[in-house]
Amino acid sequence: MPNTYESPVNRLDTQHDGTEHLAVNNTLYRRFSTLISLEFHRWFRKYNRYFGRCVPISEHVVVKKGLFVHLTEAATMIFVAKNTSIPVPRVYCAFVHKNIAHIVMERIQGDPLSSAWKKLSKEDLESILSQLRGMLQELREIKPPPNTGVESCVGGSLQDPRMTRSYPRFGPFKTIQDFHFWLRGGLEIEDFPNGIPNPQTDHDWDDFQELVEKQKRPWPASVFTHGDLNPTNILVRGNKVVGIIDWEVGGWYPPYWEYTSACYLHVEEWRNTVPKFLEPYPEEFRMETLRQRWWGEI
DSSP, X not given: OOOOOOOOOOOTTTTTTTOGGGOBSOOHHHHHHHHHXXXXXXXXXXXXXXXXXXXXXXXXXXXXXXXXXXXXXXXHHHHHHHHOOOOOOOEEEEEEETTEEEEEEEOXXXXXXXXXXXXXXXXXXXXXXXXXXXXXXXXXXSOOOTTOOBBOTTSSOBOOTTOTTOSSOBOOBSSHHHHHHHHTTTOOGGGXXXXXXXXXXXXXXXXXXXXXXXXXXXXXXXXXXXXXXXXXXXXXXXXXXXXXXXXXXXXXXXXXXXXXXXXXXXXXXXXXXXXGTSOOOHHHHHHHXXXXXXXXXX
């Protein structure tokens, strides 16, 4: 494939513009107490001021902060809590201070599934996967507002650290086809009347045509998606799922996106487990694999 890489436009300084309405319980007392607690922990725990993503300030409260944290994540957790029974952290406060978003939320007591995995019996693991299947079905059954494309729960931009052309956010897109057009760098079949120059394999041209044709076809409505399901973001106690965390990527995406995103973790045991709690999309997974190979993302 030709090199269509474009350096991402740095929008770090402006990403919070117009997000004042997404602040939660943004009172002077809550801001002050949060900042004082963080300063205390900075001195005594030596966390990094700008890149320490989650800072526990008590047994039951954690603050997520950093250059790439956005108030949309707080809005997403509130949205999911309101529309499903999925256990997500309760948001106590969310605000921007010195162009850094701070989300004060519940610190759910549980072990990451990645840590508990080897200790679980077959029956316990099956129970956890059954719970996940029900939770994600509930998430996917949320009815999107009219004319929803690929966007956050508040109709705004999205964030995914795996997307190298977003710095730090991308979208929103009016349609799934617009999202796909952006994902493939704006390329169309018509841009290559003589085929792809310098193909790496004999199948590149056929694969590219297949990719574009699949991406441009009519798609079902977007579904609400976590977007980063992996064993570290699923908290368990015993055989019970007690929390799904890290909703920074969450939003309205194509129906296949949850499955293909969950399969990005290159651990065979996990990839073999994903179809047990998510509907498989093998054709779309192949489509995404081709895109990632050519565009070097994720």
